Amino acid sequence: MDRYRKQRIYLGAEADARLRTARVVLVGLGATGSVIAPWLVRAGVGHLTIIDRDIVEESNLQRQLLYGENDLLRPKAEAAAARLREANSEVEIRPVIADLTSGTARELLTGFDLILDGTDNFEARYLINDIAILTGTPWIYAGALGAEGMVWPIHPPHTPCLRCLMEDPPASGDVDTCDSAGVLGPAVGVIGSWAALEALKVLTGKAPHTELARFDFWRNERQFIQPPRTRCHFCSEKITEFLDARWSLRASRLCGLDGIQIRVNPPSRLDLEALLTRFEARTGQPWKLSTLALSGQEGAWRVVLFRDGRALIHGDLSPEKARAWYSETVGC
Ligand SMILES: [Zn+2]
Incomplete structure (x- = not known):
């Protein structure tokens, strides 16, 4: 007390x-x-x-x-x-x-x-x-x-x-x-x-x-x-x-960091296990899967993917490039 x-x-x-x-x-x-x-x-x-x-x-x-x-x-x-x-x-x-x-x-x-x-x-x-x-x-x-x-x-x-x-x-x-x-x-x-x-x-x-x-x-x-x-x-x-607005895929620069955040709305439910196999085959390198996120290296970029569809892409790239990469590799 x-x-x-x-x-x-x-x-x-x-x-x-x-x-x-x-x-x-x-x-x-x-x-x-x-x-x-x-x-x-x-x-x-x-x-x-x-x-x-x-x-x-x-x-x-x-x-x-x-x-x-x-x-x-x-x-x-x-x-x-x-x-x-x-x-x-x-x-x-x-x-x-x-x-x-x-x-x-x-x-x-x-x-x-x-x-x-x-x-x-x-x-x-x-x-x-x-x-x-x-x-x-x-x-x-x-x-x-x-x-x-x-x-x-x-x-x-x-x-x-x-x-x-x-x-x-x-x-x-x-x-x-x-x-x-x-x-x-x-x-x-x-x-x-x-x-x-x-x-x-x-x-x-x-x-x-x-x-x-x-x-x-x-x-x-x-x-x-x-x-x-x-x-x-x-x-x-x-x-x-x-609240009523809807968007599907949005990319914005990370505050204070070199990189881009991608968001999907409404949130999706990514199959990170399947993506792990796909990304490892694609990049020829091991990726790391935890309960929350999948992370790894895509060329010069470091990528973190979350189950709700969000992605953080660290590196020197534009929002447009990040969106394009996401649509191409993760799909939306
Ligand atoms: Zn008011």
Whole structure:
């Protein structure tokens, strides 16, 4: 009973007790997620689902506090769950290795008191926003890049939604990524901690900060943006365009790494055993099959294929080339 004593002194017994029954989902276990998750687990939420599609890479270690060198090449969700359970075994932690798409978002994000954004892309945030519109679940936008970051608690229909402020995601060429802008670990740390703090407010029944908070920690700038007073027709009429969208095969550059990610929607179910035989015959080299993934070398590229149809192709190649390779070798 002593574990939460200091927090209970501040929050009060009733608010603290509310945390024990809270069900939270966190999408993305990169730098922001690495900070948000431990705060919630140490604060003693009842349940935390953690979702991530990636494996731990060396270039993650500079800022993704949940992982160490021993975790390299492990799925982030799995490594994070192990670390979080060490911090607090009382919390039910469910790791999910999956990609958030219009095909998976409903199943992955329904049934929670709060959705937390640890993602690094707008595609995922607009999907989360659609789920929030559809189910009335609050969510907290958190994003950081360079030495800048933003936090914004959103709860349609009680507050404006993401689309009230920004109707559509910026075109992918228009936004910096951590690849083009770089990122400083402590800046993400502040943003993740701020998001976790707003999460504690939401979960204990206190109203969160209503403005969009934007910081540049390097230039010592801060800005509080009042969201629009009017509601967009998407949230007022519960129109969920991003959830309803469908695509079959999509290729995008990996953030911070040389390579391409391929995603299939709706997720397929790859026969990795059959592909193992096929790829070994094709490349004349041994491939490695685990329960989760098939990996090996295709010429100069290192390829990891997941059962849901996803592929990571590391190396110097374009998204178009990656798509072509995938269609040709894996099929779709
Ligand atoms: Zn709206």
